[in-house]
Amino acid sequence: MTQTPPSSPAGTRSVRVRPAPAQAGPPSGAGGGAAPWRALAIVLAGAFMAVLDTFIVLVAAPAIQADLHASDADVQLVLAGYQLTYAMALITGARLGDRFGRKRLFQAGMALFTLSSVACALAPDAAGLIAARLVQGLSAAAMFPQVFAMIQVLIPAAQRPKAFGVLGAVIGMATIAGQLLGGVLISADLFGSSWRPVFWVNxxxxxxxxxxAALFVPESRAPEARRLDLPGALVLTVALFLLVVPVVEGRSYGWPWWTWLSLAGSVLAFAGFVRVERGVGAAGGAPLVQLSLLRRRPFAAGLGLVVLAYAGINSFFLVLSLTxxxxxxxxxxGAGLVYTPLAVAFFTASLIAGRLARFGRRVLQLGALTGALxxxxxxxxxxxxxxxxxxxxxxxxxxxxxxxxxxxVTPxxxxxxxxxxxxxxxxxxxxLSTGQQVGGAVGVALIGVLYYGALGGAAHHxxxxxxxxxxxxxxxxxxxxxxxxxxxxxxxxLPDTGTRRGGSGDGS
Known part of the structure; x- marks a missing residue:
């Protein structure tokens, strides 16, 4: 497939990539060779870990509750706390990568993720585990957006569909591996440690x-990125908190009044965020989110489709695990092993999808219809x-x-x-990463209402x-x-290019 670069030559020069001393080869997507793919493989390990830890704890939850004498609410926070801070900090993490360097943010996120995993594994009680999981979610939010950005600046345009195919396969495999690896580690009960190896493995x-990463991943940043829009970051964090908390926790608490009040408050907070961003832009500042990007139909439509797709993916894995x-x-x-055919099919199709990019939207339609079947x-x-x-x-x-x-998902x-x-x-x-997390949370909440409503008070088995x-x-x-x-x-x-119709690469 031939893919046109997403910007003019001037726009391309505005992204400065400085290879690490140990790296040879062309800078920032300037050419082919093994170096960009080696760097991508390294940062994909971070993406794998971030997704894995969303799902591996689902399998470990019963063992955690028994060992720490945790309440149902504690277990919900162990599961949801990670997703909450992860979703809230993703956009801020991405913008910090633009300003201070994507490699630097990836390394900082990975270091904090590793340390917080140690804290999770050593947690003496439920409160300690919940606190460590909140930090773990923040660190994942620093890592994960840098992967998307590095694909865009490291990989030549014609090879990006293949790179996103690999990313899609990694995300899918991490989702399945969370179920399977969690089952293996808990069943093994290494040194009588029960659930703790699911965090030690990180x-x-x-x-x-x-x-x-220190040796082989080049640095890149957007030199035009200015100071972080702190008012926008604060208002967006509040808005996402008011949205995600009731969506994640509402079903387990029976949808009390505060969940509906929080959801209504999130609408007002998002409206306030739009006003803040308009004000920052009018004053000549650098808004956290350029609203013109969301007004462009191709991007806005794609973001909406990502939300819907991940609402389906995450929710299905939940009900399948329970069933x-x-x-x-x-x-x-045993439950993890049942996922094997799904995992193999996902991995294979993700890699094939990159090679079918020349067929454009027809590949996406085939995927949606195959999943529906x-x-x-x-x-x-x-x-x-x-x-x-x-x-x-x-x-x-x-x-x-x-x-x-x-x-x-891949294309x-x-x-x-x-x-x-x-x-x-x-x-x-x-x-995009926020859309994945919010879509997953909303999907899990909605399917939980349907699943548990149909299940009623049925006994296990x-x-x-x-x-x-x-x-x-x-x-x-x-x-x-x-x-x-x-x-x-x-x-x-476009069927032959996989790129947008018209418009400039700078979002104008």
């Missing part, structure tokens, strides 16, 4: 990644089998879901980021009841896949 990976363990009686390791197949199997439903009976449908997500990420030029890549990556609940939940996933398919025409991909 430490050697983090240390090795820090060393390799496999609580309903069908599989242990954490998998969700429909899951519902049909659950209804048809009833109390006789088995985990491995779901394998063909799970493979279709994995393949569909691989074909959809979608490339399509959204390609709508902006180098000056805005940090901002765009922060918005009541296969028929859990199959009924899975059917109700999967119909929600099917509706999301249909919505994505219907909205894809809003994303104007």
């Amino acid at each position: 430490v050697p990976v983090g240390l090795v990644t820090l060393l390799l 496999l363990q609580d309903g069908l009686g599989r242990d954490p390791l 998998g969700f429909a197949g899951t519902a049909v199997l659950a209804v048809h089998s009833g109390a006789a439903l088995t985990a491995w009976e779901l394998t063909p449908a799970l493979a279709l879901i994995g393949a569909g997500n691989g074909l959809l 979608l990420l490339n399509a959204v980021v390609s709508q902006v030029g180098p000056q805005q890549v940090g901002m765009a990556s922060g918005l 009541d296969v028929a009841a859990y199959g009924h609940a899975l059917t109700a939940a999967v119909l929600f996933n099917l509706a999301l896949a249909a919505a994505v398919s219907a909205l894809l025409p809003l994303l104007p991909l």
